[in-house]
Amino acid sequence: MAILGTPYWNDxxxxxxxxxxxxxxxxxxCSLSGGISPLETCGPTAALNCLTARGYxxxxxxxxxxxxxxxxxxxxxFNDPGNFAALRAAWPGLDPERLPGNEVAQWYPxxxxxxxxxxxxxxxxxxxxxAMAHLANGRPxxxxxxxxxxxxxxxxxxxxxxxxxxxxxxxGRWPDGDGFNKRxxxxxxxxxxxxxxxxxx
Numbered sequence: 279m280a281i282l283g284t285p286y287w288n289d290x291x292x293x294x295x296x297x298x299x300x301x302x303x304x305x306x307x308c309s310l311s312g313g314i315s316p317l318e319t320c321g322p323t324a325a326l327n328c329l330t331a332r333g334y335x336x337x338x339x340x341x342x343x344x345x346x347x348x349x350x351x352x353x354x355x356f357n358d359p360g361n362f363a364a365l366r367a368a369w370p371g372l373d374p375e376r377l378p379g380n381e382v383a384q385w386y387p388x389x390x391x392x393x394x395x396x397x398x399x400x401x402x403x404x405x406x407x408x409a410m411a412h413l414a415n416g417r418p419x420x421x422x423x424x425x426x427x428x429x430x431x432x433x434x435x436x437x438x439x440x441x442x443x444x445x446x447x448x449x450g451r452w453p454d455g456d457g458f459n460k461r462x463x464x465x466x467x468x469x470x471x472x473x474x475x476x477x478x479x
Contacts, residue, residue: 282414283434284331287443287459293330293433294458297323297447300347320429321380321420322352323447325390325398327431328418328478331445334396348394349447355389356380364388383422383429383474396478403473406464409442410435412477420476424469426451432462440464 286293297303297319306318326349329336336348355361356379365374369384379385383400390398398420404412409419409432419432428451434443441464446457 281434281436284418285333286331287433295323295326300350302353319353322349324420324429324431327445328420331418331433352393353380355393399477401475404475418478422472422474
């Protein structure tokens with residue numbers, strides 16, 4: 279038995295991003311009473327955890343010394359009015375003027391391609407065994423949990439324990455404060471994953 283997964287599933291330094299430390303989350307903490315952020319950037323940060331686990335580079339360069347956090351750039355793409363027509367065309371029926379685009383799984387293929395030039399596909403509902411097969415072939419998955427309503431990155435599969443290994447950008451929701459290489463059982467996958475899966479090729 280082995281752990282099957284993406285090339286960098288176990289590389290914290292290269293392939294693990296947290297959402298609590300970016301500029302969007304800081305802005306929300308400062309603007310909301312009590313300084314409590316709703317942690318809006320789980321989707322873009324889960325996307326980065328998928329892309330980097332796959333081995334892709336996601337660095338963003340500016341002409342000066344500042345290096346933007348890539349999850350901020352992806353979040354900005356979803357919420358830039360200049361992109362609303364493209365988002366509507368990619369998945370009609372939802373209006374990017376009325377909801378944060380980073381909450382819509384169906385818009386990720388467009389955003390990931392436009393920002394990072396990498397392939398991502400909306401797959402919707404995915405069985406446990408389909409998800410296992412993608413991971414066995416080195417393809418990470420971005421899935422959305424029902425409780426809490428939250429995106430995470432599935433990066434590997436433990437054959438012996440029949441569990442997915444996930445990287446959760448919201449480390450603060452775990453008792454040890456760390457979302458790196460956590461586990462998701464077969465039962466929890468079936469009960470707690472929404473039909474909003476994304477495949478990173």
